[in-house]
Amino acid sequence: MDEFSLINSIKQSYYRQPGLLKGIGDDAAVFRVTQGDLVIATDVFVEEVHFSRKTMTPDQVGYRALAVNLSDIAAMGGIPLYYLVSIVVSPSWKKDINKLYDGMQALAKNYAMDLIGGDTVSGNQLTITITILGKVLKNKAKYRSLAKPGDIVFVTGNLGDSRAGLHILQTKNTYDRADYFIRRHRYPEPRITFSKHLQAIDRIALNDVSDGIISEASEIAFASDVALVIDESKLPISDGFKQFERSLQLEWKLFGGEDFELLGTTSPIHWNEIKEIGKQTNTKVTKVGYVQEKKSFKEKGEVYLIKDGKKTFISKRGYTHLT
Numbered sequence: 492m493d494e495f496s497l498i499n500s501i502k503q504s505y506y507r508q509p510g511l512l513k514g515i516g517d518d519a520a521v522f523r524v525t526q527g528d529l530v531i532a533t534d535v536f537v538e539e540v541h542f543s544r545k546t547m548t549p550d551q552v553g554y555r556a557l558a559v560n561l562s563d564i565a566a567m568g569g570i571p572l573y574y575l576v577s578i579v580v581s582p583s584w585k586k587d588i589n590k591l592y593d594g595m596q597a598l599a600k601n602y603a604m605d606l607i608g609g610d611t612v613s614g615n616q617l618t619i620t621i622t623i624l625g626k627v628l629k630n631k632a633k634y635r636s637l638a639k640p641g642d643i644v645f646v647t648g649n650l651g652d653s654r655a656g657l658h659i660l661q662t663k664n665t666y667d668r669a670d671y672f673i674r675r676h677r678y679p680e681p682r683i684t685f686s687k688h689l690q691a692i693d694r695i696a697l698n699d700v701s702d703g704i705i706s707e708a709s710e711i712a713f714a715s716d717v718a719l720v721i722d723e724s725k726l727p728i729s730d731g732f733k734q735f736e737r738s739l740q741l742e743w744k745l746f747g748g749e750d751f752e753l754l755g756t757t758s759p760i761h762w763n764e765i766k767e768i769g770k771q772t773n774t775k776v777t778k779v780g781y782v783q784e785k786k787s788f789k790e791k792g793e794v795y796l797i798k799d800g801k802k803t804f805i806s807k808r809g810y811t812h813l814t
């Protein structure tokens with residue numbers, strides 16, 4: 492398939508967003524800007540670095556790439572509108588490019604997003620660059636820097652599932668609920684709907700769990716100049732998670748990452764409202780800790796873990812603190 496027919500085949504037959512004036516087919520896309528603030532995120536995915544055909548089909552790769560980027564929009568409290576996809580197509584992927592787009596479109600339509608452009612070039616290694624444009628109410632973006640001492644810390648969904656799914660895919664053993672864990676790895680669900688409903692609450696710091704809760708907590712702590720305290724016993728896990736070796740469970744839920752859940756902090760007065768939003772949007776939310784004044788002037792991103800009744804400083808790669 493040449494570039495022209497490829498572009499023609501991935502072009503949507505109609506657009507969902509009323510603000511779009513020109514989608515694919517001209518030198519650039521055009522949409523009308525309305526009130527509020529624009530939210531923009533971009534991510535690059537390289538074969539064998541970020542994904543592998545050994546564990547995922549082409550449409551799963553597409554789905555996941557868009558989901559990861561959408562998760563960043565969710566972590567800003569944004570509503571996604573449009574996306575652009577630039578690809579470096581390697582020879583072995585030529586015939587499967589459409590399937591990549593099928594995977595992206597399957598997710599995009601859930602959020603009424605439109606594919607409005609991109610670029611296509613040939614190269615040695617499949618590389619996908621996705622850019623999402625979204626909106627948020629004026630001054631309502633959920634910055635990492637908004638945490639304050641006295642806040643509660645909460646997380647959506649369950650932690651460690653994606654890493655467990657990958658483990659199942661990479662080992663030959665049989666496991667309980669294997670399909671569930673594999674699905675959580677392949678089809679992470681960005682928390683767009685939940686996050687959209689948080690707009691009513693005036694101050695929430697949010698971050699998405701792409702590198703594990705400790706790493707995300709550390710980013711919030713650093714940006715807000717506070718310390719986050721996480722209670723290990725409160726971390727939400729899925730049914731069947733306990734079948735894995737204890738040390739793996741701990742590593743995966745703290746550092747596993749790629750669950751694309753949301754980690755947030757807000758004043759305790761909003762907790763009931765957040766639980767209510769969780770109910771309305773079918774999103775599990777769990778209180779997992781609190782925010783306090785930071786103690787050290789040296790540490791970047793001060794995070795403490797309460798485990799077995801002890802509260803210890805834990806670094807982003809704090810395996811050594813864990814026994």
Ligand code: ADP
Nearest residue numbers: 498515516517518576577578607608609610611
């Ligand atoms: P130009 O030479 O002006 O960059 P292109 O032939 O690259 O034009 O692109 C033509 C149209 O197709 C543009 O609207 C562009 O955004 C879109 N497009 C090109 N490649 C892709 C792609 N991989 N995914 C989505 N849209 C694409």
Ligand code: MG
Nearest residue numbers: 609610611612
């Ligand atoms: Mg071009």
